[in-house]
Amino acid sequence: xxxxxxxxxxxxxxxxxxxxxxxxxxxxxxxxxxxxxxxxxxxxxxxxxxxxxxxxxxxxxxxxxxxxxxxxxxxxxxxxxxxxxxxxxxxxxxxxxxxxxxxxxxxxxxxxxxxxxxxxxxxxxxxxxxxxxxxxxxxxxxxxxxxxxxxxxxxxxxxxxxxxxxxxxxxxxxxxxxxxxxxxxxxxxxxxxxxxxxxxxxxxxxxxxxxxxxxxxxxxxxxxxxxxxxxxxxxxxxxxxxxxxxxxxxxxxxxxxxxxxxxxxxxxxxxxxxxxxxxxxxxxxxxxxxxxxxxxxxxxxxxxxxxxxxxxxxxxxxxxxxxxxxxxxxxxxxxxxxxxxxxxxxxxxxxxxxxxxxxxxxxxxxxxxxxxxxxxxxxxxxxxxxxxxxxxxxxxxxxxxxxxxxxxxxxxxxxxxxxxxxxxxxxxxxxxxx
Amino acid sequence: xxxxxxxxxxxxxxxxxxxxxxxxxxxxxxxxxxxxxxxxxxxxxxxxxxxxxxxxxxxxxxxxxxxxxxxxxxxxxxxxxxxxxxxxxxxxxxxxxxxxxxxxxxxxxxxxxxxxxxxxxxxxxxxxxxxxxxxxxxxxxxxxxxxxxxxxxxxxxxxxxxxxxxxxxxxxxxxxxxxxxxxxxxxxxxxxxxxxxxxxxxxxxxxxxxxxxxxxxxxxxxxxxxxxxxxxxxxxxxxxxxxxxxxxxxxxxxxxxxxxxxxxxxxxxxxxxxxxxxxxxxxxxxxxxxxxxxxxxxxxxxxxxxxxxxxxxxxxxxxxxxxxxxxxxxxxxxxxxxxxxxxxxxxxxxxxxxxxxxxxxxxxxxxxxxxxxxxxxxxxxxxxxxxxxxxxxxxxxxxxxxxxxxxxxxxxxxxxxxxxxxxxxxxxxxxxxx
Numbered sequence: 001x002x003x004x005x006x007x008x009x010x011x012x013x014x015x016x017x018x019x020x021x022x023x024x025x026x027x028x029x030x031x032x033x034x035x036x037x038x039x040x041x042x043x044x045x046x047x048x049x050x051x052x053x054x055x056x057x058x059x060x061x062x063x064x065x066x067x068x069x070x071x072x073x074x075x076x077x078x079x080x081x082x083x084x085x086x087x088x089x090x091x092x093x094x095x096x097x098x099x100x101x102x103x104x105x106x107x108x109x110x111x112x113x114x115x116x117x118x119x120x121x122x123x124x125x126x127x128x129x130x131x132x133x134x135x136x137x138x139x140x141x142x143x144x145x146x147x148x149x150x151x152x153x154x155x156x157x158x159x160x161x162x163x164x165x166x167x168x169x170x171x172x173x174x175x176x177x178x179x180x181x182x183x184x185x186x187x188x189x190x191x192x193x194x195x196x197x198x199x200x201x202x203x204x205x206x207x208x209x210x211x212x213x214x215x216x217x218x219x220x221x222x223x224x225x226x227x228x229x230x231x232x233x234x235x236x237x238x239x240x241x242x243x244x245x246x247x248x249x250x251x252x253x254x255x256x257x258x259x260x261x262x263x264x265x266x267x268x269x270x271x272x273x274x275x276x277x278x279x280x281x282x283x284x285x286x287x288x289x290x291x292x293x294x295x296x297x298x299x300x301x302x303x304x305x306x307x308x309x310x311x312x313x314x315x316x317x318x319x320x321x322x323x324x325x326x327x328x329x330x331x332x333x334x335x336x337x338x339x340x341x342x343x344x345x346x347x348x349x350x351x352x353x354x355x356x357x358x359x360x361x362x363x364x365x366x367x368x369x370x371x372x373x374x375x376x377x378x379x380x381x382x383x384x385x386x387x388x389x390x391x392x393x394x395x396x397x398x399x400x401x402x403x404x405x406x407x408x409x410x411x412x413x414x415x416x417x418x419x420x421x422x423x424x425x426x427x428x429x430x431x432x433x434x
Numbered sequence: 435x436x437x438x439x440x441x442x443x444x445x446x447x448x449x450x451x452x453x454x455x456x457x458x459x460x461x462x463x464x465x466x467x468x469x470x471x472x473x474x475x476x477x478x479x480x481x482x483x484x485x486x487x488x489x490x491x492x493x494x495x496x497x498x499x500x501x502x503x504x505x506x507x508x509x510x511x512x513x514x515x516x517x518x519x520x521x522x523x524x525x526x527x528x529x530x531x532x533x534x535x536x537x538x539x540x541x542x543x544x545x546x547x548x549x550x551x552x553x554x555x556x557x558x559x560x561x562x563x564x565x566x567x568x569x570x571x572x573x574x575x576x577x578x579x580x581x582x583x584x585x586x587x588x589x590x591x592x593x594x595x596x597x598x599x600x601x602x603x604x605x606x607x608x609x610x611x612x613x614x615x616x617x618x619x620x621x622x623x624x625x626x627x628x629x630x631x632x633x634x635x636x637x638x639x640x641x642x643x644x645x646x647x648x649x650x651x652x653x654x655x656x657x658x659x660x661x662x663x664x665x666x667x668x669x670x671x672x673x674x675x676x677x678x679x680x681x682x683x684x685x686x687x688x689x690x691x692x693x694x695x696x697x698x699x700x701x702x703x704x705x706x707x708x709x710x711x712x713x714x715x716x717x718x719x720x721x722x723x724x725x726x727x728x729x730x731x732x733x734x735x736x737x738x739x740x741x742x743x744x745x746x747x748x749x750x751x752x753x754x755x756x757x758x759x760x761x762x763x764x765x766x767x768x769x770x771x772x773x774x775x776x777x778x779x780x781x782x783x784x785x786x787x788x789x790x791x792x793x794x795x796x797x798x799x800x801x802x803x804x805x806x807x808x809x810x811x812x813x814x815x816x817x818x819x820x821x822x823x824x825x826x827x828x829x830x831x832x833x834x835x836x837x838x839x840x841x842x843x844x845x846x847x848x849x850x851x852x853x854x855x856x857x858x859x860x861x862x863x864x865x866x867x868x
């Protein structure tokens with residue numbers, strides 16, 4: 001066995017991912033040493049309660065509640081505590097003590113990314129965060145390194161497993177949202193409080209991280225437009241299926257080319273996507289990141305978006321990279337925000353839409369609706385009276401539009417709602433994936 | 435504009451990929467400088483004929499027929515000539531002169547990889563080859579870095595666009611191989627001499643490269659079992675569809691766990707794959723690499739497997755990485771063949787099979803067939819008499835097997851063929867993707 005140099009690794013947090021990381025570090029110690037060119041010595045695991053029950057048994061002598069002390073003298077600090085504080089304080093302390101940091105903390109990076117990357121740049125440390133972007137899916141290195149000579153035009157990503165699981169079951173079983181959510185909670189696919197997932201908060205954090213990386217721009221979390229899936233019902237699913245679509249919660253990060261230079265849009269919402277699109281065949285709790293690049297064309301990265309052992313794989317890949325850097329010397333790439341493109345509000349984005357309306361079933365209604373759309377600069381691509389409306393005197397109209405400006409569309413829908421001939425705006429969904 | 439250090443970049447070859455690389459290097463010069471931390475100065479392009487017509491117009495003053503001279507003093511040499519010689523000589527000369535090398539030459543790496551990587555290790559140079567593995571799909575960094583802390587169990591990959599295009603059209607249109615091939619040649623999807631694609635040579639080269647990387651083992655090209663798709667006909671396609679499968683040309687790189695330690699198998703052949711498998715929805719000339727890792731679970735990387743500008747993206751990503759390394763200092767990762775697992779012949783591999791037989795339509799035949807299978811240690815999973823045979827007195831039997839050893843299966847099929855009750859062995863196909 002080669003006599004490798006030892007690197008001191010400190011682990012903060014021993015939840016589902018952390019305990020797997022600790023287990024794999026010990027189980028595969030020899031193989032990891034060969035890969036990293038250094039022995040990765042786990043010197044301690046900071047936890048809130050050393051007596052708590054865990055999925056993976058951890059050596060009692062490694063557990064400590066004193067994270068601050070553990071960081072001192074570590075070469076690599078793995079932060080898997082989640083949440084903003086005290087994670088932020090510990091990560092900054094680790095950087096300032098000269099350690100490289102590996103984190104899976106998307107909330108922290110989406111809110112304090114620039115502060116953390118700046119601190120790292122100042123001392124020449126590196127922050128690795130593969131596990132924060134799309135769980136086990138390797139997406140950071142492809143975006144940062146493989147596509148470094150290309151220009152990303154758009155990312156469309158399914159980055160939340162819980163919502164994809166729910167939407168997929170609604171689609172395949174014709175079930176209602178509330179029923180599938182309850183079932184998902186029972187099976188452990190959704191939390192008791194599902195807000196972070198179903199309202200799109202988790203996806204928005206990942207969207208901010210992906211957009212920052214793809215467009216070399218610091219994207220603050222509050223610049224991400226966010227809508228959840230709680231309003232999606234069986235009728236919308238059926239209507240989508242009828243039209244050849246499936247509804248997915250998408251994180252869309254898009255470069256907009258304008259006369260006064262490029263800008264970007266980052267948004268999370270449920271959208272219709274053609275069933276022939278590769279993203280449409282992402283089932284269950286799986287995730288996928290679809291990347292459109294100027295030269296490379298369409299790429300897709302698919303895998304498990306969550307799960308303790310799956311995410312641990314991404315963390316360990318980062319640990320090995322950090323170790324190699326320690327051994328090889330040299331400085332890392334650093335986070336690039338050189339492009340620093342402006343992030344535009346969702347109103348300035350153009351997409352196609354599917355508008356479903358409950359209208360009066362009488363002569364002249366179609367002309368009125370078409371007139372309002374046309375005045376609002378929303379051009380009709382398809383029009384279908386799908387089913388009889390809920391009441392005898394109404395009909396249901398499904399309008400597919402050409403690309404329209406979100407702001408125009410939104411104002412037009414308001415005007416339709418107030419027009420007198422529209423009983424109810426049943427749904428307005430964007431269509432993505434052209 | 436930042437005042438960056440200049441790096442001298444020499445390009446060998448100006449075919450469909452090379453001319454795109456030259457074009458993008460000049461078009462995106464400022465952006466690339468920001469990404470790389472250095473200005474990438476294209477100092478020359480070595481070609482066979484400076485007067486040849488090209489897709490992208492190249493500055494005449496950069497063209498030279500003297501590759502040897504061009505290499506001298508270059509910081510980064512991009513080799514896109516293809517073929518073994520003189521590419522090998524130039525690559526070794528570049529390494530020995532201290533340059534980093536970026537290559538898209540799969541034939542070279544599959545046959546002379548160890549020689550080239552050893553030469554690079556000795557002088558501390560790096561060889562980048564993203565474009566040689568799966569065209570524009572970023573797969574090298576995920577396998578080498580992102581999964582560095584994990585253990586790859588199996589790769590199943592569609593790495594040849596021409597054969598996927600042909601098989602996909604045969605599947606969707608019910609067309610015959612020869613007709614689709616002729617059409618593909620007319621449309622430029624297949625070469626005038628399609629041997630390298632349809633006989634699996636191109637896929638075998640990529641399989642050797644992927645397996646070397648995934649299993650940290652030098653895999654010589656002649657250790658790759660290879661079969662092409664020329665024997666696939668409409669009847670086999672129909673039968674596959676009927677059973678819920680699609681036929682794909684797969685490169686399978688597999689870790690086999692045995693009592694005396696791990697070994698690997700690397701093989702390329704047309705195989706049946708379940709229509710619900712993510713690889714089944716890879717259409718047209720697209721490629722995909724499906725990776726099963728111990729911790730990360732199932733991952734898939736999808737994109738264009740070929741094309742000048744698409745592949746140029748992968749080359750430029752490597753050029754930027756090489757430039758960063760020049761600027762940052764430090765040594766690279768190097769190719770790891772530390773595991774050095776033995777590569778076993780295909781006979782020692784176990785998969786499931788679908789055997790289609792033309793048998794005499796008389797009593798007792800089924801018992802005879804079942805008996806021969808059982809004696810040969812091939813266990814029957816499904817059995818179907820699908821259609822009447824070609825002759826009135828025959829029937830067609832489709833046998834799906836449980837996992838069996840290839841050697842057992844092969845001997846058993848020989849015994850079936852000689853049994854007297856089997857008129858003809860119509861087809862024997864492996865089933866992959868469990």
